[in-house]
Amino acid sequence: xxxxxxxxxxxxxxxxxxxxxxxxxxxxxxxxxxxxxxxxxxxxxxxxxxxxxxxxxxxxxxxxxxxxxxxxxxxxxxxxxxxxxxxxxxxxxxxxxxxxxxxxxxxxxxxxxxxxxxxxxxxxxxxxxxxxxxxxxxxxxxxxxxxxxxxxxxxxxxxxxxxxxxxxxxxxxxxxxxxxxxxxxxxxxxxxxxxxxxxxxxxxxxxxxxxxxxxxxxxxxxxxxxxxxxxxxxxxxxxxxxxxxxxxxxxxxxxxxxxxxxxxxxxxxxxxxxxxxxxxxxxxxxxxxxxxxxxxxxxxxxxxxxxxxxxxxxxxxxxxxxxxxxxxxxxxxxxxxxxxxxxxxxxxxxxxxxxxxxxxxxxxxxxxxxxxxxxxxxxxxxxxxxx
Numbered sequence: 001x002x003x004x005x006x007x008x009x010x011x012x013x014x015x016x017x018x019x020x021x022x023x024x025x026x027x028x029x030x031x032x033x034x035x036x037x038x039x040x041x042x043x044x045x046x047x048x049x050x051x052x053x054x055x056x057x058x059x060x061x062x063x064x065x066x067x068x069x070x071x072x073x074x075x076x077x078x079x080x081x082x083x084x085x086x087x088x089x090x091x092x093x094x095x096x097x098x099x100x101x102x103x104x105x106x107x108x109x110x111x112x113x114x115x116x117x118x119x120x121x122x123x124x125x126x127x128x129x130x131x132x133x134x135x136x137x138x139x140x141x142x143x144x145x146x147x148x149x150x151x152x153x154x155x156x157x158x159x160x161x162x163x164x165x166x167x168x169x170x171x172x173x174x175x176x177x178x179x180x181x182x183x184x185x186x187x188x189x190x191x192x193x194x195x196x197x198x199x200x201x202x203x204x205x206x207x208x209x210x211x212x213x214x215x216x217x218x219x220x221x222x223x224x225x226x227x228x229x230x231x232x233x234x235x236x237x238x239x240x241x242x243x244x245x246x247x248x249x250x251x252x253x254x255x256x257x258x259x260x261x262x263x264x265x266x267x268x269x270x271x272x273x274x275x276x277x278x279x280x281x282x283x284x285x286x287x288x289x290x291x292x293x294x295x296x297x298x299x300x301x302x303x304x305x306x307x308x309x310x311x312x313x314x315x316x317x318x319x320x321x322x323x324x325x326x327x328x329x330x331x332x333x334x335x336x337x338x339x340x341x342x343x344x345x346x347x348x349x350x351x352x353x354x355x356x357x358x359x360x361x362x363x364x365x366x367x368x369x370x371x372x373x374x375x376x377x378x379x380x381x382x383x384x385x386x387x
Contacts, residue, residue, distance in 0.1 A: 030275045030285035037274030037314070038267060049099045050266075051259075052203040057106035058255030059199060062247065063192060073112035074174060086116035087123040087155045098266055098314075099203075100124035101354045102258045108358060114170040115163030118367060121355070123155040126346040135321055135341065142386060143334065147341050150378050154342065158370045165366055195238055202231045262354050269350025273314045276349075292327060295336040298383030300376070306336035307375040310344030311368060312352075320344050335383020343375040 021027045073082050100121060108117040132151070136144020163170065208224040210217070220227075239248065278284030295306045315323070324337050347368060356364040 034275035057102035060106035086119040115159040119159035303379040310340035314348040335379040339379025
């Protein structure tokens with residue numbers, strides 16, 4: 001690095017601290033919110049959400065053969081089957097925009113085509129059955145139905161567009177993977193299905209939420225720890241009987257590799273999101289009044305702004321519904337509300353940072369812009385239809 005560049009870095013650091021507005025109450029609150037959101041994320045999502053997701057991603061890398069991934073999700077797979085498997089498997093998990101990341105990285109690096117992998121990436125946090133039911137109940141049937149239809153269509157359409165935009169690069173990537181395929185799984189298909197069903201079941205039931213108005217969900221919520229304990233015992237038996245010590249070591253190493261890549265970026269992104277936008281009911285450096293003022297009505301700008309804010313803000317699973325409910329009560333238009341519901345759960349600042357580490361800046365930018373574009377257009381149409 002030249003002396004000129006070093007000098008410029010020194011100058012930028014000096015000016016940053018010189019103009020740092022530490023006297024501002026809003027700045028002080030934003031710093032507190034950044035730490036508060038990061039603390040909340042660490043307590044609520046790391047142990048029960050993220051760590052199981054790392055182990056699932058590591059299991060995909062070690063125990064799922066590349067031939068299997070290529071057969072169902074690769075370039076030569078049937079398109080209807082590939083996108084169907086990707087969207088359905090993603091939606092079954094019902095995870096947030098960050099928990100889905102190690103799973104997405106696992107299938108992508110294992111040989112899934114870019115399009116199906118993107119469909120999986122979007123469908124995991126967006127097509128959450130409980131969230132859609134809650135949306136319909138709290139925000140109205142029309143908004144819940146529009147969210148459900150929009151999420152399902154987006155996962156496939158955005159995946160197809162991404163596959164077309166980067167067809168050449170993805171073909172080369174998949175060709176390289178095909179040339180270095182490993183052996184088929186040593187276990188039967190049924191064995192692998194049972195194994196993954198158990199570890200995915202643990203992820204789902206340990207994070208099962210409570211819905212005050214839904215008897216079925218509350219019934220499962222009341223026994224979720226018994227179900228989780230049972231699945232944990234079953235997993236222990238499976239590990240002892242079906243896996244060798246070397247396989248378990250490889251599984252642990254692979255899981256840790258994903259953790260090393262994703263952990264720092266996630267926490268940096270969550271910290272930045274807390275600083276900029278705060279938590280629900282708490283201010284970040286950007287005043288919430290600005291957001292409420294800018295998403296009123298159903299203009300193109302209001303829908304675009306709602307999509308962009310939703311894309312950068314972090315939503316834990318189901319928290320987007322009460323947030324949108326509050327914004328609607330403050331004058332938010334129905335179109336921008338739908339736009340935020342379509343972009344918010346699927347994207348977040350920490351989510352983008354990790355996707356960039358997997359796909360690179362071009363594909364990440366294209367994916368983010370497509371989500372924002374389709375969310376904006378859909379919100380605008382919905383707002384005009386139900387205005």
